Amino acid sequence: MTSVWALAALWLGLALIASLLSIWFRISTALSEIVVGTIAQLIIGAVVGAAVLGTDESWVKCLSGIGAIVLTFLAGAELDPQVFKLKWKEAAAVGFVSFALPFLACAAAAHYVLGWPVMPSWLAGVAMSTTSVAVVYAVMLEFGFNTTEYGKTILAACFVTDLGTVVALGLIFAPFTMKTLVFLGVGVVVFVVLPWLTPRFFRLYGGRPSELETKFLLMCLLGMGALATWADSEAVLPAYLLGMVLAGTVGKDHALVRRLRTLTFGLLTPFYFIRAGSFVSIPQLVAAPAAFLFFLVVKVGAKIIGVYPVTRLFGSPTREAMYTTLLMSTGLTFGTISALFGLSHGIIDQGQYSSLVATVIASAVIPTVIANAFYLPHHLMPKPQPEGILPEHARAAPPRPASTVAE
Amino acid sequence: MIPADRMPSRPDEEACDGTGLASIGAVDRSGARRVDHIDPGRDFRRADRNSLVGVVAGNTIGLTLSEWVNFLAGFGAILLTFLAGTEIDPGVARKHFQFSLSLNRVEQEIFP
Numbered sequence: 001m002t003s004v005w006a007l008a009a010l011w012l013g014l015a016l017i018a019s020l021l022s023i024w025f026r027i028s029t030a031l032s033e034i035v036v037g038t039i040a041q042l043i044i045g046a047v048v049g050a051a052v053l054g055t056d057e058s059w060v061k062c063l064s065g066i067g068a069i070v071l072t073f074l075a076g077a078e079l080d081p082q083v084f085k086l087k088w089k090e091a092a093a094v095g096f097v098s099f100a101l102p103f104l105a106c107a108a109a110a111h112y113v114l115g116w117p118v119m120p121s122w123l124a125g126v127a128m129s130t131t132s133v134a135v136v137y138a139v140m141l142e143f144g145f146n147t148t149e150y151g152k153t154i155l156a157a158c159f160v161t162d163l164g165t166v167v168a169l170g171l172i173f174a175p176f177t178m179k180t181l182v183f184l185g186v187g188v189v190v191f192v193v194l195p196w197l198t199p200r201f202f203r204l205y206g207g208r209p210s211e212l213e214t215k216f217l218l219m220c221l222l223g224m225g226a227l228a229t230w231a232d233s234e235a236v237l238p239a240y241l242l243g244m245v246l247a248g249t250v251g252k253d254h255a256l257v258r259r260l261r262t263l264t265f266g267l268l269t270p271f272y273f274i275r276a277g278s279f280v281s282i283p284q285l286v287a288a289p290a291a292f293l294f295f296l297v298v299k300v301g302a303k304i305i306g307v308y309p310v311t312r313l314f315g316s317p318t319r320e321a322m323y324t325t326l327l328m329s330t331g332l333t334f335g336t337i338s339a340l341f342g343l344s345h346g347i348i349d350q351g352q353y354s355s356l357v358a359t360v361i362a363s364a365v366i367p368t369v370i371a372n373a374f375y376l377p378h379h380l381m382p383k384p385q386p387e388g389i390l391p392e393h394a395r396a397a398p399p400r401p402a403s404t405v406a407e
Numbered sequence: 408m409i410p411a412d413r414m415p416s417r418p419d420e421e422a423c424d425g426t427g428l429a430s431i432g433a434v435d436r437s438g439a440r441r442v443d444h445i446d447p448g449r450d451f452r453r454a455d456r457n458s459l460v461g462v463v464a465g466n467t468i469g470l471t472l473s474e475w476v477n478f479l480a481g482f483g484a485i486l487l488t489f490l491a492g493t494e495i496d497p498g499v500a501r502k503h504f505q506f507s508l509s510l511n512r513v514e515q516e517i518f519p
Contacts, residue, residue, distance in 0.1 A: 001481055008482070059478035
């Protein structure tokens with residue numbers, strides 16, 4: 001196990017460096033982890049060898065995958081049903097246009113400008129249309145927007161965009177089958193039963209040192225994730241839906257959410273974000289930057305043309321609208337998943353894959369840096385609490401008896 | 408009997424097996440933790456239950472010990488032992504040091 005512990009210490013050391021960088025440079029931890037992953041792969045790859053970072057080790061993949069799933073679940077659990085009822089039109093409109101325009105624009109640009117064949121062009125459109133729930137949620141959490149109506153609306157819009165991506169990927173490349181129907185059928189039952197069952201189950205058996213709540217939620221998330229991948233869908237999709245349906249119960253249990261965040265941000269997501277960053281090959285990008293830069297410009301341009309007017313239409317001031325637009329321009333999970341799907345099914349080649357993945361990961365960093373540097377809507381940030389009282393997004397609630405789980 | 412593919416490949420990997428019971432047992436042996444916060448009986452019962460479920464599952468549905476399972480198990484052992492260490496109250500440890508030492512020696516004699 002020596003090599004495993006050494007490798008784990010290396011990854012968590014990188015995560016620590018990323019966290020310090022994010023504090024010093026006032027950037028999102030998710031972004032600094034991605035950048036640290038890219039630079040670490042470059043330096044370690046050049047000095048010792050590309051395999052040293054062990055991105056393909058099964059336990060690194062495991063932690064990274066669970067990180068993406070739990071992070072998406074937590075993002076879904078932030079959705080306040082009341083806010084969603086109030087703002088669903090805005091979330092649906094922003095989410096839909098954030099998917100549709102970049103999808104069509106990037107597919108057309110790949111085909112007509114870069115000369116890619118039809119199917120690779122569609123795949124490029126799908127990969128570029130995504131918005132990263134993971135990045136957006138991490139940013140929301142750091143600035144406290146996750147507790148505001150504004151933040152909850154953006155998170156709901158992200159879900160709509162990613163739903164569009166999954167549907168497009170399924171319709172174009174992996175036609176829906178009986179497996180899809182089974183997945184949907186089981187999903188409906190689970191999503192109806194869980195909001196009823198979970199609070200009762202937690203009230204009966206929760207609040208003990210065995211952390212039954214975490215085990216139960218992880219079992220549901222990973223079980224539904226397995227079913228989703230079996231049905232050729234994505235594991236993070238049911239995770240988001242589970243988060244949504246449990247937002248009114250689990251989402252209101254601040255102590256539980258806080259403990260899940262410790263697990264997620266302390267252990268799991270560093271592996272997810274650093275691994276994502278390590279996939280970017282800087283030498284390849286420097287050697288052939290055209291496709292990467294082209295897709296990045298088209299993607300962000302299409303998002304701006306599509307999302308900005310819609311947010312303005314719903315009454316957002318200029319600064320806020322631009323912030324929303326840039327956050328909706330981020331991509332990570334679904335973008336890389338789509339690109340990998342294309343590569344593994346022979347739809348795109350290695351060069352096209354590298355360009356797409358690099359663009360997706362760059363789009364996780366560049367729009368967010370610009371948004372936080374120039375368009376941060378300070379007026380929407382939660383007001384500072386009196387000394388000694390932490391804001392809700394950072395609060396560590398005291399130990400709670402089992403009977404206090406909100407139903 | 409443990410099947411060959413489920414045996415730890417090296418002696419030092421044995422720490423990955425029976426994680427909960429081994430670590431919680433180690434904590435109890437110290438004899439110096441704050442018993443007002445943790446009930447040893449309950450901890451043993453929980454660890455026992457986990458181990459028992461592992462025995463049954465391993466012999467019925469054939470759980471495989473893949474690399475990531477070994478990692479999580481080992482990591483769990485390290486974290487659990489760390490948490491147990493943080494529970495030790497230096498004052499109580501000093502006060503009951505002789506007792507802990509003698510308890511440990513008796514245990515070594517019984518379970519060498």
